[in-house]
Structures are given as C-alpha cells and as structure tokens.
Amino acid sequence: MSTMKVAVSGTSRSATRLDVSVRGFDFVIDEPPALGGADAGPNPVEYVLAGFAGCINVMVHLVARERGTTIRSLSVRAEGELDTDRLMGKSTDARAGFAWIRVTAEVDAEASVEEVEEILRIAESRCPVADNLGAATPVELVRVEAAAAV
Amino acid sequence: MSTMKVAVSGTSRSATRLDVSVRGFDFVIDEPPALGGADAGPNPVEYVLAGFAGCINVMVHLVARERGTTIRSLSVRAEGELDTDRLMGKSTDARAGFAWIRVTAEVDAEASVEEVEEILRIAESRCPVADNLGAATPVELVRVEAAAAV
Secondary structure, eight states: OOOEEEEEEEEEESSSEEEEEEEEEEEEOOOOGTSSSSOOOOOOHHHHHHHHHHHHHHHHHHHHHHTOOOOEEEEEEEEEEEEEEHHHHOSSSSSEEEEEEEEEEEEEEEEEEHHHHHHHHHHHHHHHHHHHHHSSSEEEEEEEEEOOOO | EEEEEEEEEESSSSSEEEEEETEEEEEEEEEGGGGGGGOOOOOHHHHHHHHHHHHHHHHHHHHHHHHTTEEEEEEEEEEEETTTTTTTTTTOOSSSSSSEEEEEEEEEEOOOOHHHHHHHHHHHHHHHHHHHHHHHHOOOEEOGGGGGOO
C-alpha cells in the first residue's frame, strides 16, 4: 500500500468564483454569464473533465512504456452531458451530475490498432479519475469552525 | 429537462503534461517530479478536487440565496486519500482512485449553525460533482482516428 494524501484549498471571491491554491499553483474557477458568473475561468465540471483527460494522458504513457510501445502523439477530449434541473432546485428524478462521460483519445503510436486499444483498456482500468467517476466513492461535505479550517 | 453538454480538449506535451483548452481558457496539467513529471501545473486528481470545491462554492451560494441567507465569506478545502498501487500496475485489491473524499467548508453567514448545516446538506445533494464522485457514472475511453477527433 502506497497511500498519498491530496488536498486543495479555495477562497470564495463571488457566488461563482473560487480562487484555488494547491502546492504553490493558483488558478480561478468561475461560471460563464449564462450560469450567473463573470467567466473568470473554467467552471467546476470543466476542471473535473480536464482532470480526467490529464489522468488518461499519464496512464496511456505509463502503460505504453511498460509494454515497450512508443507514443508519438496523443490528444484527449473529455465530454459529458448534464441535466441542470436538480442543480437549479427543480423537482426532478434526474441526477445532479453528468449522465455519462466519454473520453476520446487520438493516439499516434508505433503499434497496431489492437495494441493501442489494449493500452487504452489497461490505462482506463488503472486510472484514478476513471475509477472515482465510474464507481461510487464515499464523499462528505462538513462545516468547520474558522479555527479548525485549512 | 435542461440538458447541457460540456467538453474539454487537451494535447499531450509529455508523458505527464497535458495542455488543456476549454472555451478559450488554457491551462496546464502535470505531475510533480516524485510522480515522474516536470511540475508545470497541478496534477489530474488535484483538478478534480478543485472542481469539487468550486462546485460547492457555487451551490452553497445558490442555496443560501434561495433561502434568503447572506454568506459573508466561504473557504472550501477538498481532500482525499489514494493508494497508488493499482495505478502503478502492482497486483492489488485496492481501487485506483480516492478511497474517500472530504470537503470542509468554513462558512461565515448571517444565520444559525443549523441553517448553515442545512444549506450545506442541500448544496451537496444538488452538486453535480458530488453526484459524479459519490455515485457511479457510465464512463468510457475510446480510440478515435485523427479525422474524427476534436
């Protein structure tokens, strides 16, 4: 077991903007005007999809290297579809989040199509983000007092 | 039903770095040296946690406004614990992703502790990212030919 703890902190700058800090990196999350924000940065679900795409990049290269396959180039696209009714508080049976998430990889490798598809299969099965989105994870949101926070 | 499609695209710049583009915003995902990267940006799972924190910011303010409660300030921290054994390809029963994810909110509001906790409860229940992490979502990774990509 090789346990790793990961943590990020953010300060709310508006009802939609969160300024995030992690290991010395700073970035901004916001919503577009259509969702009530000032469009100062990508929105929360875009960052989640980006994290998924980034994880696939890492995993594809890791698995390819293990198998002695050279990746010449890789582009990754992540997309999903969301019904905003629950988010907006409307009475609905729809879930709050993405109904589905699809990642497409355009891979140029020194390998057959079959080998590339096998690499993708293994990469997905070992990808932390694919696991956390594809399977349930215990999640909690709790209030903390000022003194205990961060 | 108010369906919204969300998509992000990334180009691999190294075995760990993905340059991401979404609606005119550009940002970099990388891994720290300990995980084989050049530390050019936050890593994939940090972006996922940040997206969760950002979503909680939006939802807390949305729910508070619906209830006539003023939020004076809000800080959000998101953390999780990950066993890297599966990611690294070791034989293991451990899951690939976070075993748990915890978001803590430090809320200063013109409201009682009970009202703040009720706002958090509702915010979590309507938060897309809480749903996609807390419950299973159909996820797929597929290879596309160059012509069909992006």
